[in-house]
Amino acid sequence: MPAAFSLDGLYLSVDTSGPVGYVAVSEGGHVLSRARLDRQGHHAAQVVPAMSATLEGASVNLEDLAGIVVGEGPGSFTGVRVAAATAKGLALALQVPMWAVSSLAAAALADEGGRPVPALRYVLFDARSDRVYAGCYGVGSIGVATLIPPRAGTLRGVLASGVPAGAVFVGGGAARHRPVIESAGFTVLGAPYGEPTADALVRFLALQPDTPPLSSPDTWEPRYLKASNAEREWTV
Secondary structure, three states: OOOOOOOOOEEEEEEOOOOOEEEEEEEOOEEEEEEEEOOOOOHHHHHHHHHHHHHHHOOOOHHHOOEEEEEOOOOOHHHHHHHHHHHHHHHHHHOOOEEEEOHHHHHOOOOOOOOOOOOEEEEEEEOOOOEEEEEEEEEEOOEEEEEEEEEEEEHHHHHHOOOOOOOEEEOHHHHHOHHHHHHOOOEEOOOOOOOOOHHHHHHHHHHOOOOOOOOOOOOOOOOOOOEOHHHHHHOO
C-alpha cells in the first residue's frame, strides 16, 4: 500500500459523524461528485446507495479507486460507526489503503467557496444538552495545525478553558449555542462553515498528503470521545 495520499488518485470519502452525512468522489484533490444524506438516523440505509450514485455521477468504478477516506468522528456512536464500518468493508474488499481523518479537523476546512475566513477556527459539534465535541485549529495554505485537541465537554468548559485570540466558532454546536457564544464576545459563522463534509476530508489530505493511511484498517476503531469527570460534574 502507498505511504501517502496521492493527488493524482481517485478517492471515495464518507463522513456520517453529524446529523447530515456526506459522500464524495475526488480526483487530484478536486471533488467530481457528491451526495448528501439528510435523513438523520437513517444513514445506515442511505450510505451505500449514496456511494453508488456518487461513483456513477463521477463515471468511476469501484476498481478505479486508489483509496477510501473516512471521518473518524467524534460524533454519535451510531453515526460514526456507519461510515467506519462501510469504509472498512470497502477498503478490505478492494484491498486499497484507508485514511481516517478527524471530523473536527476536516470541518475546520469546510467553507463557502474560498470566502476569506479567520485562520483560527474553533469547531463545535452538538452533543446534546449543553455538551459539545470541540477542537481548535489553525488553517493555512500549508496545512492544518491542532491548537486544542479534540475533546468532549460542556460549552461552559470550552469558554472557560481559554479561547485563542482571533478564533471564530463554527459547526453545529456553535450554531446551536450562538447566543451564549456571542454574548461571551466571540464570533460564530453559520453553515457551511464547520460542517464535517466528505469534501473537507479530501481537502485535509490534499493539504497534508504525507498523512499515512491506517496500518490495519480491519482493527481500526473510530474516535468516540467522553467528557472528563470534571466536565460531567459541571452539569450536575
